[in-house]
Amino acid sequence: MPHPQYKRILLKLSGEVLMGEQEYGIDPVYVARLAEEVKAAKETGLELCLVIGGGNIFRGVAGAAKGLDRTTGDYMGMLATVMNALAMQNALEQLGVQTRVQSAIPMSSVCEPYIRRRAERHLEKGRIVIFAAGTGNPFFTTDTGAALRAAEMGCDALLKGTSVDGVYDRDPKLFPNAKRYDTISYGEVLSDDLKVMDATAVALCRENSIPIVVFSIREKGNVARVLAGEGTQTIVRSNKGEEA
Ligand code: UDP
Numbered sequence: 001m002p003h004p005q006y007k008r009i010l011l012k013l014s015g016e017v018l019m020g021e022q023e024y025g026i027d028p029v030y031v032a033r034l035a036e037e038v039k040a041a042k043e044t045g046l047e048l049c050l051v052i053g054g055g056n057i058f059r060g061v062a063g064a065a066k067g068l069d070r071t072t073g074d075y076m077g078m079l080a081t082v083m084n085a086l087a088m089q090n091a092l093e094q095l096g097v098q099t100r101v102q103s104a105i106p107m108s109s110v111c112e113p114y115i116r117r118r119a120e121r122h123l124e125k126g127r128i129v130i131f132a133a134g135t136g137n138p139f140f141t142t143d144t145g146a147a148l149r150a151a152e153m154g155c156d157a158l159l160k161g162t163s164v165d166g167v168y169d170r171d172p173k174l175f176p177n178a179k180r181y182d183t184i185s186y187g188e189v190l191s192d193d194l195k196v197m198d199a200t201a202v203a204l205c206r207e208n209s210i211p212i213v214v215f216s217i218r219e220k221g222n223v224a225r226v227l228a229g230e231g232t233q234t235i236v237r238s239n240k241g242e243e244a
Pocket of ligand 1: 014016054059075077081139140142143
């Protein structure tokens, strides 16, 4: 059973979860496994939007560090997210799930351009809409693209599937005693600079009262579990008294 308060959600996956055990790139076997997870989430009866990062292929900041112009690097990063979106679309359609890819950078022979009303129609028809190319602008991230689309599409929650099972007070990979939060406020995430999403994305979710649910996508069946309000997760939302 889906979480009763969620009717439409946006699932954001980092690019790195598509590379499986590889150092970089796309592992089709792993993408197929993720597609099963996404399908299971869809089958709970939700309307589902998907945003996939590009960090498994290219990050603008990393390119800039090696001498590439930042904006060029960012456009390359956005193109990487389109490749990931196509890989996920392919894997989902092999499972019989109807999808549409909409890109913030128009590329008409590859996928649809982002048109909010059209995306709305796809969702009503039960298709999964995969939003590619982030916001379409350099100096942003796909987390911010995800927050923006979640707000535009009126999503009830933004689910962030990563390799960690929630938000910790310190990096759990470096500090075994790190404490995981069950819930935490947007304000605390921002003031303590906790690595959930970048500050722009968190602020956008706060302004639009969209809860951010952070969970591990590496555990099988976890998306559906989290949607049922079970499993290990951290929910970022307003504290009583905190401005929405
Ligand atoms: N990017 C961008 N604008 C956007 C979204 C993404 O310039 O609106 C670029 C940016 O260079 C970023 C790269 O695309 O580093 C890949 O996205 P991101 O790092 O957010 O992917 P993830 O960490 O989720 O895999």
